[in-house]
Each structure stands twice: as C-alpha cells, then as structure tokens.
Amino acid sequence: xxxxxxxxxxxxxxxxxxxxxxxxxxxxxxxxxxxxxxxxxxxxxxxxxxxxxxxxxxxxxxxxxxxxxxxxxxxxxxxxxxxxxxxxxxxxxxxxxxxxxxxxxxxxxx
Amino acid sequence: xxxxxxxxxxxxxxxxxxxxxxxxxxxxxxxxxxxxxxxxxxxxxxxxxxxxxxxxxxxxxxxxxxxxxxxxxxxxxxxxxxxxxxxxxxxxxxxxxxxxxxxxxxxxxxxxxxxxxxxxxxxxxxxxxxxxxxxxxxxxxxxxxxxxxxxxxxxxxxxxxxxxxxxxxxxxxxxxxxxx
Numbered sequence: 001x002x003x004x005x006x007x008x009x010x011x012x013x014x015x016x017x018x019x020x021x022x023x024x025x026x027x028x029x030x031x032x033x034x035x036x037x038x039x040x041x042x043x044x045x046x047x048x049x050x051x052x053x054x055x056x057x058x059x060x061x062x063x064x065x066x067x068x069x070x071x072x073x074x075x076x077x078x079x080x081x082x083x084x085x086x087x088x089x090x091x092x093x094x095x096x097x098x099x100x101x102x103x104x105x106x107x108x109x110x
Numbered sequence: 111x112x113x114x115x116x117x118x119x120x121x122x123x124x125x126x127x128x129x130x131x132x133x134x135x136x137x138x139x140x141x142x143x144x145x146x147x148x149x150x151x152x153x154x155x156x157x158x159x160x161x162x163x164x165x166x167x168x169x170x171x172x173x174x175x176x177x178x179x180x181x182x183x184x185x186x187x188x189x190x191x192x193x194x195x196x197x198x199x200x201x202x203x204x205x206x207x208x209x210x211x212x213x214x215x216x217x218x219x220x221x222x223x224x225x226x227x228x229x230x231x232x233x234x235x236x237x238x239x240x241x242x243x244x245x246x247x248x249x250x251x252x253x254x255x256x257x258x259x260x261x262x263x264x265x266x267x268x269x270x271x272x273x274x275x276x277x278x279x280x281x282x283x284x285x286x287x288x289x290x
Contacts, residue, residue, distance in 0.1 A: 028196065028241060028243070030192055030193040030194070048191055048192060061223075089222070096213060096215075096225075096227075097227075097228070097231075097232075098229075099226055099228075101222070
C-alpha cells in the first residue's frame with residue numbers, strides 16, 4: 001500500500017478548490033468618472049465580470065433632463081468629454097435596468 | 111542455510127493509517143450530511159417552497175397595480191467587487207397586473223427619469239428577482255422607489271422606507287457609518 005503521493009494530494013487540493021469556488025454569474029454594470037483636468041472628465045464603463053463596455057451609451061444629462069453630451073464609449077471602454085457649464089449627471093446606459101448614474105458631486109477632482 | 115532479511119519497521123503513522131483507514135473513510139462520507147439542512151433550505155428558497163424570500167415585506171400598491179415584495183435573504187448587502195454592494199429582492203405581480211405591466215424597476219431614492227429608474231426585475235411575473243445596488247453612502251432614512259411601466263406607456267411609482275424594506279440593510283448602513 002503506497003502512502004499518499006504528492007500527485008494524490010494535488011488532485012485532492014484541486015477537487016477542494018473546485019468545490020468551494022462559486023461561479024461568478026453576475027455581470028452588473030459599473031462606471032467610474034474622474035476629472036483629468038479642470039475642463040475634461042473621463043469616464044470608464046464595464047461590467048463586474050471583468051468585461052469592458054465598448055460602444056455602450058454614456059450620456060451627460062442636465063438636472064433639467066436635457067442631454068448635454070450624447071456619447072458612446074470607445075474601443076477602450078472610455079469616453080472623455082468637456083465638463084458642461086450647467087449642473088449634470090452621467091448616465092451609463094447598457095439597456096433598461098442596466099444603468100449607472102454618477103452625479104457631478106461624486107466625480108473626483110484631478 | 112540461513113536467510114537474513116531486514117524488514118523495515120513500519121512507521122507509527124503508517125500503522126495508524128492501515129488500522130483505521132476504513133473508519134476514516136466512513137467519517138468522510140458523513141461530512142456532507144452536516145451541510146444537508148442548509149442545502150435543502152436553499153433549494154426550497156430558490157424553488158419558492160418556503161415563500162417569496164426569507165423575509166416578506168408585504169403587498170405594495172403602485173398606482174392601479176400592486177406587487178408582493180420580499181428580501182431574498184434577511185441579511186446585509188453583499189459585495190460584488192468593483193460594482194459595489196448588492197441586495198437581492200424578489201417580487202410577485204398581482205394577478206391583474208401580469209398582462210398590462212411591461213417592466214418593474216427598483217431604486218434607492220426617487221428616480222430622475224424612466225431611463226434612470228434603477229435596476230430591473232427579471233424572471234417570471236410570479237417570482238421576479240433583482241440585485242439592487244446599495245451605495246455605501248446611502249442614508250439610513252432613504253426610501254426604496256418602485257417604478258412600474260405598462261405596455262400602454264403608463265408609469266406608476268410608489269415608495270417605502272428602506273427601514274421597512276430591509277432592516278438588515280439599514281443596520282449595515284448604520285454600522286459602517288454614513289460615507290461622505
């Protein structure tokens with residue numbers, strides 16, 4: 001009868017890891033905006049499973065609900081726009097119910 | 111003729127292993143039994159046998175329609191990494207609303223517009239689910255807003271205090287302190 005070999009131990013460890021891992025099924029939208037200088041704001045969108053969001057709509061909307069900057073994220077999942085003069089919020093819109101709102105007060109200064 | 115063989119003395123660990131290995135393996139088979147109650151409770155929860163969720167909030171009137179709301183689990187929001195904290199709710203539409211209601215949304219705080227109505231309920235109208243983002247800076251006296259959109263374009267909204275919808279979430283917000 002052989003002792004438990006290193007291979008057997010590795011197999012057991014692998015089985016345990018597979019058993020305790022939970023599948024990451026959710027892919028919730030996320031968006032982050034930062035002011036890169038006094039005039040420009042850069043927003044990056046994505047999903048919580050790690051995927052990017054190229055081509056997803058990102059609008060800059062005034063408090064009076066007028067769309068100030070209609071935009072779409074570029075191939076690198078980012079969009080840079082000029083800070084509007086009026087009060088605004090950023091809406092990352094990946095479809096109904098898959099939105100992230102970022103108020104101007106929550107955008108980090110450079 | 112004499113044979114001199116030196117038999118290696120088996121180690122103590124090896125002796126114990128050979129003597130008890132069958133018993134140890136039976137114990138290994140017993141370990142999953144300890145997880146069975148949790149497994150069956152979860153299976154009943156997701157199948158709906160133990161109700162809409164762990165904690166029923168009740169029937170909420172939204173204009174001409176209504177829905178039954180429940181917390182999936184009676185616990186604080188769970189972290190989803192960079193997407194922030196999420197709280198699971200379940201809902202069932204009233205029998206008369208199943209046909210006319212197109213979509214149901216949930217949001218903490220009053221929605222600015224239909225586009226920003228919050229997260230959307232998905233699944234069968236008898237048992238819909240949602241993962242609601244709960245910003246860490248949410249005030250404990252915030253309201254949970256329900257927006258229902260009809261196929262005819264009509265919109266109806268209602269709100270309930272977050273403390274009524276999920277005391278565990280409010281306790282979590284109070285515990286970690288209101289973030290700036």
